[in-house]
Amino acid sequence: QVDPDDALLIARLPAGGAVTIPSAFPVLLSIAPDPDGDLMLRGTASVSIHTHNLPYAPGTPLRLFKAEHGGDFFDITERTSSGSYRVRGSGGEFSEFMIVADVRPTATKVLDKFSKLSGLLSTHQSSIDSTLHGALTTLLASAQADYNTNGFAAAIEALAEFDATIKKATGGEIPDAWRPRGDLTNVAGQLRAVSGTLRYSLSLLANNL
Numbered sequence: 701q702v703d704p705d706d707a708l709l710i711a712r713l714p715a716g717g718a719v720t721i722p723s724a725f726p727v728l729l730s731i732a733p734d735p736d737g738d739l740m741l742r743g744t745a746s747v748s749i750h751t752h753n754l755p756y757a758p759g760t761p762l763r764l765f766k767a768e769h770g771g772d773f774f775d776i777t778e779r780t781s782s783g784s785y786r787v788r789g790s791g792g793e794f795s796e797f798m799i800v801a802d803v804r805p806t807a808t809k810v811l812d813k814f815s816k817l818s819g820l821l822s823t824h825q826s827s828i829d830s831t832l833h834g835a836l837t838t839l840l841a842s843a844q845a846d847y848n849t850n851g852f853a854a855a856i857e858a859l860a861e862f863d864a865t866i867k868k869a870t871g872g873e874i875p876d877a878w879r880p881r882g883d884l885t886n887v888a889g890q891l892r893a894v895s896g897t898l899r900y901s902l903s904l905l906a907n908n909l
Contacts, residue, residue: 701726701727701728702721702726702727702728702798703726704720704721704722704723704726709721709728712767712771712772712773713765713772713773713800714773714774714802714804714812716804718802718803718804719765719773719800719801719802719803719804720800720801721798721800721801722754722762722799722800722801724753724754725751725753725754725799727751727798727799728796728797728798729749729796729797729798730769730795730796730797731747731794731795731796731797732769732794732880733794733880734880735880735881735882736881737880739879739880740877740878740879740884741792741793741794741877741878741879741886741889742871742876742877742878742886742889743792743867743876743886743888743889743892744790744791744792744889744892744893744896745790745791745792745793745794745889746788746789746790747764747766747776747788747789747790747791747797748786748787748788749764749786749787749788749797749799750783750785750786751784751785751799752784752785753784753785754784754785754799755784755785756780756781756782756783756784756785756786758909759909760780760785761801761802761803762780762785762787762799762800762801762802763775763777763780763787763799763800763801763802764776764777764787764788764789764797764798764799765797765798765799765800765802766789766791766795766796766797767795767796768793768795768796769795769796773796773798773800774812774816775802775809775812775813775897775901776789776790776791776893776894776896776897777789777897777900777901778790778896778897778899778900779900785799787799789893789896789897790889790892790893790896791889791890791893792878792886792887792888792889792890792891792892792893793878793886793889793890794878794880806901806904806905806909807905809901810847810898810901810902810905813894813897813898813901814840814843814844814847814898816894817840817891817894817895817898818840820887820890820891820894821833821836821837821840821891824875824885824887827874827875827885827887828873828874828887829869829872829873829874832865832869832873832874835865836862836865836866836891839858839859839861839862839865840858840859840862842858843855843856843858843859843862846858847902852902852903852905852906853906855902856899856902856903856906859895859898859899859902860899862891862895863892863895863896863899866888866891866892866895867888867892869888874887874888874891875887875888876888876889
């Protein structure tokens with residue numbers, strides 16, 4: 701349990717005060733395997749949180765955020781539902797997780813996620829097979845262009861193909877494994893996770909939520 705007014709924790713959330721920790725569920729979940737163990741993650745890990753402390757309603761601002769241990773939190777939400785509140789997201793590594801209230805405009809979140817996805821592709825270009833990187837860059841550009849013309853469904857479709865292209869790739873084409881000792885970067889998992897949460901945000905726009 702954390703203090704929702706903890707200045708150090710708040711500083712790890714997006715700036716501007718639009719993202720807050722709900723006082724009804726001020727919980728930080730840390731999943732941290734033994735750094736000296738043999739555990740290895742390939743692909744993506746799905747994380748779901750279910751709590752009766754928070755209510756669910758269509759259009760709820762509650763979201764699942766994730767951070768590298770001690771780092772900045774960012775939105776990884778892929779699905780929300782009732783019961784009382786359920787949320788699911790994914791990632792390419794184990795981390796810290798919190799449910800927060802994010803009242804930023806959905807369009808702002810979409811642009812942030814497009815930027816994060818583009819940044820990941822650029823940062824890890826040298827470790828991705830050139831043909832695969834070109835295909836992913838083209839699909840991302842297509843999704844961005846569709847979004848810019850309010851073609852939300854087409855953008856979602858392009859990102860689904862983006863995800864499927866990564867899923868079909870081999871470890872020799874794109875790094876797809878993570879270990880707690882920190883010697884491997886799961887590029888495939890990170891890209892698929894951001895693509896997934898971006899599709900979720902685009903679906904909200906498509907449905908005027």
